[in-house]
Amino acid sequence: MPRAIDFHVHLPTTEFMQVTLGPYAQAAERFFRTEVKLKDIEQLAADYAELDMIGVLLAWDAETATGLPPLGNDYVAEIVKRYPQQFIGFASVDPHKGKAAVKEMERAIKELGLVGAKFHPGVQSFYPNDPQFYPLMEKIQELGIPALFHTGTNGLGAGTPGGMGIKLDHTRPIYLDSLAADFPGLTIIGAHPSWPWHEEMIAAMQHKTNIFNDLSGWSPKYIPESLLREAATRLQDRFLFGSDYPFITPQRWLKDFEAVKVEFKPQVREKLFWKNGQKLLAHTAVGRMRFSSGGQT
Numbered sequence: 001m002p003r004a005i006d007f008h009v010h011l012p013t014t015e016f017m018q019v020t021l022g023p024y025a026q027a028a029e030r031f032f033r034t035e036v037k038l039k040d041i042e043q044l045a046a047d048y049a050e051l052d053m054i055g056v057l058l059a060w061d062a063e064t065a066t067g068l069p070p071l072g073n074d075y076v077a078e079i080v081k082r083y084p085q086q087f088i089g090f091a092s093v094d095p096h097k098g099k100a101a102v103k104e105m106e107r108a109i110k111e112l113g114l115v116g117a118k119f120h121p122g123v124q125s126f127y128p129n130d131p132q133f134y135p136l137m138e139k140i141q142e143l144g145i146p147a148l149f150h151t152g153t154n155g156l157g158a159g160t161p162g163g164m165g166i167k168l169d170h171t172r173p174i175y176l177d178s179l180a181a182d183f184p185g186l187t188i189i190g191a192h193p194s195w196p197w198h199e200e201m202i203a204a205m206q207h208k209t210n211i212f213n214d215l216s217g218w219s220p221k222y223i224p225e226s227l228l229r230e231a232a233t234r235l236q237d238r239f240l241f242g243s244d245y246p247f248i249t250p251q252r253w254l255k256d257f258e259a260v261k262v263e264f265k266p267q268v269r270e271k272l273f274w275k276n277g278q279k280l281l282a283h284t285a286v287g288r289m290r291f292s293s294g295g296q297t
Helices: 014-020 023-032 041-051 073-082 099-110 131-143 161-165 174-182 198-207 225-232 250-257 266-281 285-291
Strands: 004-009 053-058 087-091 116-119 147-150 188-191 211-214
Touching: 004 250, 004 266, 023 161, 041 053, 041 073, 053 073, 073 087, 073 099, 087 099, 099 131, 131 174, 174 188, 174 198, 174 211, 198 211, 198 225, 225 266, 266 285
Parallel strands: 004 053, 053 087, 087 116, 116 147, 147 188, 188 211
Antiparallel strands: none
């Protein structure tokens, strides 16, 4: 197995940063106190190979709420096809597109070979537990893939009047709790430490075994200690490593992780960095091929 599976990788390309995110990107850079340096795919693949990591690349479609063009599933799938040892892809659809979204999700998984679904309820402006979107959730459950949802506060639109229209209430993890109850066969990943609702995330994870949490988007030194304690102890089987590249690099995340006060035993570190992710992805068609033997093919 690689050193880690990075469950939260955005593409540092012109197509994503300047076209799909557009005006949201500058606010995010200010929020993260960083300047994203654009890279081509070849360099990104080389960086992750040097780190000995598999990166989960995230497509993006928030067209209805933002008016901005998507980072399409075909675009992400082509990168995965070019660098199958380095990347895995999660599809994105705009839930407001109704039947077209359901059809596109099925195509992205069955034809393009992507292995998960990615949603940003804040930017896409929807509640994950809204019944009008349940046909889409039913399809994702039927496809047997995990669904990842942004939770907690938001770097996109941060520090601007009105937050560029993004409503934080859409990203409360309590809505994932009711989604998990209605779809017990759906694997749900809450992305990021969920602050200021991290206690909601802990409660939902304790109660629903089909909810996971990736710890991306925050330097570990700022992640609430209560969440880190759960990751190190009783919920150690359901936390995942993620960086939120390019806003936070894997190098910075790992460096800051070494300084946290909560003790992570060696076997728990293995779970956080790759074992939990391996088990989660092994349930997908592509994951079975790559991880069923316990190693990378």
